[in-house]
Amino acid sequence: MGEEAVVKNPNPRFVAFASGSGSNFEAIVDAIDQGSLHATCVALIASRPNIGVIEKATVRGIPVHVVQKTDHATIASFDDELTKVVQSFSPDFGVLAGYLQKIPSSVLSAIHGPIFNIHPSLLPKYGGKGFFGMRVHEAVIDAGDSESGCTVHLVTEKYDEGPILAQARLAIPKGCTPAELASAVLSLEHTLYPITIQTTLEDYGTLQRTFASAN
Numbered sequence: 078m079g080e081e082a083v084v085k086n087p088n089p090r091f092v093a094f095a096s097g098s099g100s101n102f103e104a105i106v107d108a109i110d111q112g113s114l115h116a117t118c119v120a121l122i123a124s125r126p127n128i129g130v131i132e133k134a135t136v137r138g139i140p141v142h143v144v145q146k147t148d149h150a151t152i153a154s155f156d157d158e159l160t161k162v163v164q165s166f167s168p169d170f171g172v173l174a175g176y177l178q179k180i181p182s183s184v185l186s187a188i189h190g191p192i193f194n195i196h197p198s199l200l201p202k203y204g205g206k207g208f209f210g211m212r213v214h215e216a217v218i219d220a221g222d223s224e225s226g227c228t229v230h231l232v233t234e235k236y237d238e239g240p241i242l243a244q245a246r247l248a249i250p251k252g253c254t255p256a257e258l259a260s261a262v263l264s265l266e267h268t269l270y271p272i273t274i275q276t277t278l279e280d281y282g283t284l285q286r287t288f289a290s291a292n
Contacts, residue, residue, distance in 0.1 A: 089170060091116055099129060113275065121219060126145075191232075193232065218253065
């Protein structure tokens, strides 16, 4: 069902998940407006209220649902609400845009097509639990790496371990600060993410078979 829903639908529907300002979310919906990404964002799921991404969705008429872990007494209760919200939109695929919560297995099952994420490093380096935002760039600078970049990958039950779809690289100049590196990598993300989503959707069936045969 997932393969048919994504490959045969010329305008697949997706839900986006975000926890911050939403610059990658904005890059994705801008790509849709410009015609380079053929999809429709049917909802934004925010992990907390009063964050910049909510306004970016609201001004575009995209429904917003805030699902906070702190509103729930148990992880199971949070997972259940998140899953029900996702299921209510029957999305063909999902997009993480700076979402800082782990996607539960129930949501992975509820979305039959791919769920995308972009990470601000060249995975598998500087990935996994605890590596997000400025922490990644600080680690790269502290290690003295000569290059960095970003990675688009499919989401699985393990942090940042899903199949890698694309990477973009940049050289790190001497004296570069973590903040400067973060800004440069973010610019790469805004270009790489929409392009990778579109190219992946165009041939998702082939990708599924490739990843299956590799495992």
